[in-house]
Amino acid sequence: MEEKVPRSNIIETEIPMGTVHPAALEPYRVRLFVEDEIVQEAEITIGVNHRGIERIMEGLPVEKANALTEKICGICSNSHIWNSCRTAEIGLDIEIPERARYIRIIMGELERLHSHFLYLAHGCETVAHETFSMRVFYLREIVMELLAMIGGNRVQYGCSVIGGVRPRCDLDEAKLQRLKDDLDKLEEGLTDFAQRFMADSILISRVTGVGVLPAKQAIRLAVTGPSLRATGVARDLRTTMFEYDDFDFNVVTQPDGDVKSNLLMRALESFESIKIIRQAIANIPDGKVVNRDWEMFDTDIIESYIEVPRGTLYHSYALESGRIRHSIIRTPSMANIGAMQYACIGDHVTDAQLCIVQCDPCFTCTDRAIEIIRR
Template sequence: MNEDNKITDKKVIETEVTMGTVHSAAIEPYRVRLFVEDEIVRDAEITVGINHRGIERIMEGLPVEKANSLTEKICGICSNSHIWNSCLVAEKAIGIEVPERAQYIRVIMEELERLHSHMLYLAHGNEVLGHETFAMRLFYIRETVMELLRMIGGNRVQYGVSIIGGIRPRCELDEMRIQKIREGLDLIEEKITDFADRFVSDPMVMSRITGVGTLSQKQAIKLGATGPTLRSTGVAIDLRSEMESYDPFDFDIITQDDGDVKSNLLVRVLEIPEAIKIIRQALDNLPEGKITNRSWEMQDAPINKSYIEVPRGTLYHSYALEDGRVRNCVIRTPSIANIGAMQYAAVGHHITDAQLAIVQCDPCFTCTDRAIQIIKI
């Protein structure tokens, strides 16, 4: 034996374990290759592209409002985030001033979407843990959020709230809708508080997620992690603090320090009350006035960019305008960076913990499957 007490005269056989393209704990197709020695992961490779639909290429040349609607199809979980950010690009390019009331309603929709996204993540996380009771309880709580989204946008997915210059008239918040949102928030807050108490006091759950999939702060920054995945390592970066739409609202940036599965889960659990706080502030101070500014004329514009904070991290949209049509569209979702970080987080852990380490970043493989590469032959 050598000085590190490792056997040197034993031949180590590397074994590859493949998971996917369909995994029971994920609702989207992807492929994971784990290279293991004695059931310990020594390297990992995550492959996406199976659900590629070429949305950026399809958007090329479409009228801008039609292209914006198409961005909702990128992701069924954060569809509001995509269309909002895509509208922000056009508004910046043309110089459109969005009515203050519309900005407040956009924030309300985004925070409701954050609630449902985080609860979906927590529910699927508990499925991976094998805790069906916690998973079903979270899906039950999430139903209240989904009904609020349906009430405002007319649909549980792809609500079509944002348009260039504001929001659709059918998404206006009257007193009845405002009261329903308040009642729903009270119910959600009560039930999620009860769940959080039970979750963190469950010794089996805590022992299963503590120290698994650890990513240090230095590694997270180096690998470009974003959103809750980055904040779980102690980095207090939340782009909402820099967004003009969030200037009127007070909220805390939630961080944890360990960078493991437990920290990732707790960041999202603790962000739920903050999202509720923002929505309540928006309802209490909802300005009067118009919800749409249509007094603008289409014009050509060079490439403009927009960054916003979505449930998984920083979302980037950019495109140019030519004769009212979209050119050179580029969309970068947070999952592309976080998935790469999770390849690193899985290394060094037992093979049974690998899937848990990968899904801790709340990956959206469909969001990531957009770009195409044209190769000249």
């Protein structure tokens, strides 16, 4: 695959986009440098959504800080509170009940479905295929209702606590049966969507070969999650997380690193998430859902990495008298957004926004940097 080479002396047209754009779910700013309507260079700047979450966490009691992390993002709120609680559990050597571990897996994979379906719907909307977009939003609604059934809210469920999950998030037989029934509906609907998507020659031609990111460049730019696996690199942190030791699933990859590969990645990974949830339902152990038998003590900086819908999520902090010190949160979109500057190069200016949103960016999660790549 021919390597893209950014031009260093672009003196032609600059096209600004944002900070508000109809194809973007969140505000950010893009500068496109084009020649004959072909993108020669791109610059993505964020910072509009910065709210200082890490600074606010400084000095808060760890339980209160954990709850605050859930407010970082409405799409992956469960991922943030899970990893924040997990950080404390690693540092304090807290053993998690097996039943709580399974419920966390169910919530995590439901949230992956919720995020991937939003991505697929937004991707179809970006290429002006509103019918496909509405079909996926219908499927996502089923997932949102399942999340609300378990956590009590459609977003920000407050499921994880230090030592396990909240007792109100425990799953009785009626809830487990509803999960089984709705997973059947989801799989049937997702299969139908995928078949219709692949059979639409106009849509496939629109997204094939657009926004290509080679595997070598993706690795150099530290791309993570489905955006990396869409370049053919089989790297998924779930394969190293102890929470997933009992679960069988495939690490899905796609070979081309373009918009089509990214769309197919999310669709195919959704089938794997359904498979994982089914295993959790079938094998969920009895017992308590939270371990309260632990003691607080001071720690050095603790680190935790988990795989979330967009890639690797990093949380770290130290504990001092039960309070947070030196909190750092690194979201997967930080690297992925930067890589999209590269993916734009060589494509037509009308495809630029499609190239950027193919990485499923979450600017609110990421917004602690002003400029992604400074040359």
